[in-house]
Amino acid sequence: MTIVESNLNPQHASYDCVLPAGESWLHEVKCGQVFRILDLEGNQAVDTLFYNARDPEERYSAVDTIREQGNLYLTAGTKLLSSEGNVLMTIVADTCGRHDTLGGACAAESNSVRYAIDKKYMHSCRDSFLHALGHCDCGMDKRDLTANVNFFMNVPVTPQGELTFADGISAPGKYVEMRAEMDVFVLISNCPQLNNPCNAYNPTPVQLLIWDAVAQ
Amino acid sequence: MTEPLSPTNLLWEETLPGGAHWSFVMKRGTALRLTDVEGGANLSSLFYYQEEKLERYNMPDTLKAQHTAHLTTGFVLYSDMGRVLASVIGDSVGWHDTISGMSNAALVEKKYGKADYQQARNAMHRNARDSMLIELGKWGLGKRDIVPNVNLFSKVSADETGALHYAAQHSKAGDYVELRFEMNVLVVLSATQHPLDPNLEYVPKPLLLQAWRCGTPDEQDLCRNFRPENVRGFYNTELLFR
Numbered sequence: 001m002t003i004v005e006s007n008l009n010p011q012h013a014s015y016d017c018v019l020p021a022g023e024s025w026l027h028e029v030k031c032g033q034v035f036r037i038l039d040l041e042g043n044q045a046v047d048t049l050f051y052n053a054r055d056p057e058e059r060y061s062a063v064d065t066i067r068e069q070g071n072l073y074l075t076a077g078t079k080l081l082s083s084e085g086n087v088l089m090t091i092v093a094d095t096c097g098r099h100d101t102l103g104g105a106c107a108a109e110s111n112s113v114r115y116a117i118d119k120k121y122m123h124s125c126r127d128s129f130l131h132a133l134g135h136c137d138c139g140m141d142k143r144d145l146t147a148n149v150n151f152f153m154n155v156p157v158t159p160q161g162e163l164t165f166a167d168g169i170s171a172p173g174k175y176v177e178m179r180a181e182m183d184v185f186v187l188i189s190n191c192p193q194l195n196n197p198c199n200a201y202n203p204t205p206v207q208l209l210i211w212d213a214v215a216q
Numbered sequence: 217m218t219e220p221l222s223p224t225n226l227l228w229e230e231t232l233p234g235g236a237h238w239s240f241v242m243k244r245g246t247a248l249r250l251t252d253v254e255g256g257a258n259l260s261s262l263f264y265y266q267e268e269k270l271e272r273y274n275m276p277d278t279l280k281a282q283h284t285a286h287l288t289t290g291f292v293l294y295s296d297m298g299r300v301l302a303s304v305i306g307d308s309v310g311w312h313d314t315i316s317g318m319s320n321a322a323l324v325e326k327k328y329g330k331a332d333y334q335q336a337r338n339a340m341h342r343n344a345r346d347s348m349l350i351e352l353g354k355w356g357l358g359k360r361d362i363v364p365n366v367n368l369f370s371k372v373s374a375d376e377t378g379a380l381h382y383a384a385q386h387s388k389a390g391d392y393v394e395l396r397f398e399m400n401v402l403v404v405l406s407a408t409q410h411p412l413d414p415n416l417e418y419v420p421k422p423l424l425l426q427a428w429r430c431g432t433p434d435e436q437d438l439c440r441n442f443r444p445e446n447v448r449g450f451y452n453t454e455l456l457f458r
Contacts (some may be wrong), residue, residue: 143270
């Protein structure tokens, strides 16, 4: 795993907010801006989707990203590809080393399958995504939800084709940073999952920072 | 009890030519055997609940619920609503790819060169994404409905570092996979080469499709009992049909 640190100063960021666990966030990151997600307390999973802000029908494609880079995991150097084969974001710094894009977002319905029928009443990422889209007045809805990135999440696949959920490899203060290659809507659910080790059974807040292109 | 395919319960059969695309509705209680006629086939596939097409095959939910990154006998295809769209009830191939997506126009032209209708008539080079868009358009669906797909008959594994490995000549002539449909499912297919197939010759392979009325699974069903998650997935599904 390659660790690449950033030399950007948080004091120079043009946007800075703390997103509590269980909350959603929808924000535009302009072409050339740099966006950082900081894992404040460690082991948090940050479920994230990306859209072309001018045409949200063009959106992040997990399988195209995996195939074109020839690797399952995301890290510094990864180009996050759109459904049209364009680059939405390039990961430019990463102190965690590896991020998942196969595990998707927890949902009431999938929780009922994975854990127990009555777990469907627990708060889930897909409910957070739908909450954000329901309020955004941007014309997006459930149809726009597809396989997302899980920043800081560790979902190893074995050579035999088994998929496992492992304890996180993140820690307090680790971050991932990406440069927008077009104007991009970023949709985040800061995961509320309490049933598996993806966020150590204790969902925690993350910090979101944006630097303007000129400030770099 | 699920009935195996036999001459008496065959509903229809059809050959899907290499390069072709097709969509159709498979009813709950029917099954489809897909056979690789010549060997080396790939079939990019998408699945939607016919009554509510916003409910569709969900790759992450399918993988997570069954702790797998590939499909073979016993595994089921989950929708995003915690229900089972289809079950893999038979498979001589052993591994079907779920993680590497489908070919698109740029990829096909780069790999195989340009061969449009003006040059090649119906032997033109088709790609899976455009094929899917054509078929989806027939049902009022479009780009927003294209999600990570299943590549039947293809194997892509990953090593410990996550690097992908495409298995060449994975499917042999006569190899088959059988899907039993647990809901009324819109099936969308593109018989085009896998996007990681290193063969630089455009030679998409034909598939034989055979449908039969198999009935619905009983309590002892292999796919239902394959994992405890699937017991709950079938429960969620069967609530729709009580």
